[in-house]
Amino acid sequence: MIGVQRTGASGTEAGRAAKSAAVDCVNVHKRFGKLLVLDDVSLTVDRGEVVAMIGPSGSGKTTLLRCMNHLERIDAGELWVNGHLIGYRQTSKGMVEESDAEIARQRQEIGFVFQHFNLFPHLTAIQNVMLAPVRVRRLPREQAEQEGRELLARVGLGEKCDTYPRQLSGGQRQRVAIARALAMKPSLMLFDEPTSALDPEMVGEVLEVMRGLAADGMTMVVVSHEMGFARSVCDRVVMMDAGRIVEIGPPDQVLDKPQEERTKAFLSKVLH
Amino acid sequence: MHFSWHFFTHLLFSPPSSFVKGAITTVYVAVISQTLGVAVGLVLALFRRSKRMSLRTFASGYIWLVRGTPLLVQLVLVYDGLSGLGVYSFPAISVFGISIPSVVQAGILTLSFNEGAYMAEILRAAIDSVDRGQAEAAESLGMRTGQAMRYVVLPQAMRIVIPPLGNEFNNMLKITSLLSVIGLGELFLAAQDYNSATFKTFEIFIVVAIYYIAMTTVWAVIQSAIERRLEARGGEIVEYVPLRRRLFGGGGGGVISVQEMRGVR
Numbered sequence: 001m002i003g004v005q006r007t008g009a010s011g012t013e014a015g016r017a018a019k020s021a022a023v024d025c026v027n028v029h030k031r032f033g034k035l036l037v038l039d040d041v042s043l044t045v046d047r048g049e050v051v052a053m054i055g056p057s058g059s060g061k062t063t064l065l066r067c068m069n070h071l072e073r074i075d076a077g078e079l080w081v082n083g084h085l086i087g088y089r090q091t092s093k094g095m096v097e098e099s100d101a102e103i104a105r106q107r108q109e110i111g112f113v114f115q116h117f118n119l120f121p122h123l124t125a126i127q128n129v130m131l132a133p134v135r136v137r138r139l140p141r142e143q144a145e146q147e148g149r150e151l152l153a154r155v156g157l158g159e160k161c162d163t164y165p166r167q168l169s170g171g172q173r174q175r176v177a178i179a180r181a182l183a184m185k186p187s188l189m190l191f192d193e194p195t196s197a198l199d200p201e202m203v204g205e206v207l208e209v210m211r212g213l214a215a216d217g218m219t220m221v222v223v224s225h226e227m228g229f230a231r232s233v234c235d236r237v238v239m240m241d242a243g244r245i246v247e248i249g250p251p252d253q254v255l256d257k258p259q260e261e262r263t264k265a266f267l268s269k270v271l272h
Numbered sequence: 273m274h275f276s277w278h279f280f281t282h283l284l285f286s287p288p289s290s291f292v293k294g295a296i297t298t299v300y301v302a303v304i305s306q307t308l309g310v311a312v313g314l315v316l317a318l319f320r321r322s323k324r325m326s327l328r329t330f331a332s333g334y335i336w337l338v339r340g341t342p343l344l345v346q347l348v349l350v351y352d353g354l355s356g357l358g359v360y361s362f363p364a365i366s367v368f369g370i371s372i373p374s375v376v377q378a379g380i381l382t383l384s385f386n387e388g389a390y391m392a393e394i395l396r397a398a399i400d401s402v403d404r405g406q407a408e409a410a411e412s413l414g415m416r417t418g419q420a421m422r423y424v425v426l427p428q429a430m431r432i433v434i435p436p437l438g439n440e441f442n443n444m445l446k447i448t449s450l451l452s453v454i455g456l457g458e459l460f461l462a463a464q465d466y467n468s469a470t471f472k473t474f475e476i477f478i479v480v481a482i483y484y485i486a487m488t489t490v491w492a493v494i495q496s497a498i499e500r501r502l503e504a505r506g507g508e509i510v511e512y513v514p515l516r517r518r519l520f521g522g523g524g525g526g527v528i529s530v531q532e533m534r535g536v537r
Contacts, residue, residue, distance in 0.1 A: 069412055100416050108414035118409035122427050132413035135423055177409075184413055 021080070022047045022188050022219040023068055028077035030063055030243075037063045038074070039243035047187075050220045052230035052251070055240035056266055061223045064240070065190050068221065069112050070103055082109055082187060108136060111181030115193040117173045119165040125152060125176045126161040129183045137184065144183075151179040155209045171202030175209055182213075189213065191222040225270060231255055239263045280475040284482060294462030295483055301380055301451065301458060302444045308384035309444075310437070313391025318421075320396050331392065338389035344450055346386060351378035351454040379451045387444065394436045398429035431502050438495040442488050459483060 023045040030038035037060045045051050053061040066072040067079055070087030078095075079086050084106055088095040098106070120128050129148035133139045139147070152161055155175040165173055174194055181189060191210065195203040207229050214220060214233050224230065230237050230251050237254040239247040239262070247260045258264045283291075319331035338346070351374075355361035362374035402425050410420035449460035463480045467473050 071408055071412065100418075104411065104414050104416045104419075107412055110412070112409075112412035114405060114409060116405060118403075118405040120406065120409070120424055120428075122431070131423060132410075132415065135419055136414045180413070 021045060022049070022082060023221065024078075024080040025064070025068075026078040026080070028064070028067060028079055029075045030060075030067060030072060031075050037243050038067070040077070041240075041243070041245055042077075043238065043245060043248070045219065045221055047219050048217050049236065050214045050218075050222070050234045051236050051238060052234040053221065053223045053238045053240060054225065054227075054230065054266070054270075055246070059240040060243040061238075061240045062192055065192050065221060065223050068188075068190055069107060069110050071112070073097070081106070104136070108184050109187050111178075111184065111186035111189040113174070113177055113181055113189065113191045113194050115196050117165070117170075117177045117197075119173055119177055119180070121165050124162050124164055125157065125168070125179075128165070128176055129180045132180070133183050148179070148183060151182055152176070154212075155179045156205070169202060170198045171205045174198065174202075174206045178206075178209055178213075188219045188221070191220065191224065193223050193225070195224065195226060227255060227267075227271060239266065241266070276472060276475055279470075279472050280479065283475060283479045287479070288466065290457075290462040290466065291459070291479075291483075294457060294459035295487075297376075297456070298445065298448050298458040298460075299487065301376065301383070301456070302441070302448050305380050305383035305387060305448075306441050306444045308380070309387025309391050309440075310395075312384055312388025313393075313395050316388055316392035317395035317399060320392065321399065335389045335392055338386055343382070343386050343447065344453060347379070347382050347450060347454050350382045351375065375451075375454055375456045379448075379454065379456045383444070383448070383451075387440065390440060391437075394433060394440070395429065398432040399425060401432055402428045434495070434499055434502065438491070441495075442491060445487050445491065446484055 021044045023043070025041055025043045028038050028041045029036070039060075041060070041064060043064075053065065055061050063072055067074050068081060068086065073087065078088075085095075086106055087098055087103055089098050089102075090096075097103075120131065123131065126145060126148050129151055130141070130144040133144040133147065134141055137144075149158065149161055152158055155178055157172060157175055157179070160168060160172060160176075165176070168176065178194075194210070195206050198206065203226070207226060210220070210222070210229070211233055222229070222234070234251055236248060237251045238245055239254055239258070239260070241262045247254055247258060247263045254263065255267065258267060316331045316334060319327040322328055351362070362377045364371055364374055365377065366372065399421075406424050406428065407417075407420045410424040411417065415423065448458050451458055452461035452464060455461070459480060463476050467476050470476070
């Protein structure tokens with residue numbers, strides 16, 4: 001397939017690194033048909049760190065994020081989250097995809113926020129937030145509801161608990177989606193362009209919630225074009241292009257003094 | 273030519289007990305067959321979306337066979353054919369103390385498995401119409417594939433299923449008349465028997481037609497109420513057909529939002 005061996009040696013090595021890291025990508029490859037969308041990507045995200053991923057569309061940043069939650073399979077390499085190989089287990093015959101139940105268990109620790117919210121339209125805000133705690137964590141309904149109301153209050157929607165998604169604005173929907181992800185008490189939050197589908201005046205309220213999460217010490221990986229957010233909140237910025245990591249470093253370095261031509265070209269288009 | 277009004281009105285308003293029994297049989301056979309048909313259809317629809325090739329092939333083959341042959345042929349094969357071969361002759365069984373005659377068993381069984389093939393296609397289309405992001409969101413919250421289907425995808429698919437399900441049940445009420453061929457005493461067979469004794473064919477079958485239309489009309493009202501209740505809650509986008517159009521036809525009825533509906537009505 002691809003010239004990367006999943007050897008036992010790299011597994012143990014990554015396993016050691018994974019003890020301290022929230023996310024550890026080791027030589028990750030991913031293809032859609034003939035197109036190589038992730039080309040030998042290696043990236044480590046430490047616990048408590050906030051990392052922004054930027055790059056032109058089609059650069060593979062969203063795909064990499066989805067691989068971290070096993071919404072996409074990887075074709076080669078290893079992807080560790082919280083010390084687990086996400087979606088796979090090592091056997092004597094190589095990597096085997098984990099069972100449905102085990103993948104579900106791994107995902108409980110990982111919150112995912114979608115560009116288009118993906119709220120459940122047949123449920124109210126509080127029901128959206130409670131569903132997984134009741135069905136997956138098996139919390140008593142009253143406790144799940146109480147926790148859910150607290151979470152919705154925390155994202156500024158204490159008044160909107162019994163409202164259906166269609167009656168909420170885009171910014172409110174995305175904040176419900178964040179509360180819904182937090183209800184599973186994840187140790188890692190993944191954000192896939194959380195403000196791209198919003199009207200400009202609603203971007204601020206969502207970023208404000210994310211800023212609060214970062215201040216509380218949540219580990220976050222954010223695919224975003226919000227350079228202001230990347231600059232003020234993120235510890236590191238990852239610039240991707242054509243399935244590879246082009247440049248990586250603190251925001252003032254990558255955004256203000258980019259070394260790579262592709263980063264400069266991309267930033268000049270984004271920042272005008 | 274002489275239309276006997278006296279005979280007609282008498283039959284319509286004080287029908288013989290065989291008519292009443294027949295009409296009741298029609299309704300309960302249709303309700304049970306439709307319910308079982310939905311269950312069979314759901315299993316088949318999930319098979320068609322299964323990861324296992326064998327289940328997908330089985331479901332496709334089943335649907336192909338059942339939809340490709342007339343119900344009348346299936347009825348005769350199941351009831352007369354199986355017992356003729358000596359394979360199975362539907363011995364009378366008793367459920368909750370009520371004895372179910374063999375012909376009723378065969379009729380319900382055949383209608384259910386026939387209906388299942390059609391419901392499978394309706395349910396599959398409804399499941400597919402729920403945005404893939406819904407299952408992804410559920411799964412990323414830690415739900416297993418089955419939980420995501422049960423708690424997130426199916427409830428949304430069911431709203432889409434209600435209008436075509438209404439059509440299916442309307443059809444089911446009328447199609448039970450085919451069961452007369454294997455001798456199941458529903459409304460149509462009762463009428464035929466009565467006809468062979470009185471020869472007032474026109475009067476009798478006009479009354480039968482009125483009975484059927486009464487049954488389907490009651491169903492249309494119930495269906496409207498169900499749809500309105502679903503809208504009042506989730507406010508999903510559903511195919512809404514007003515009762516007037518449901519009864520008298522007349523095109524349109526596309527997919528419109530609840531807000532639009534409220535404006536229209």
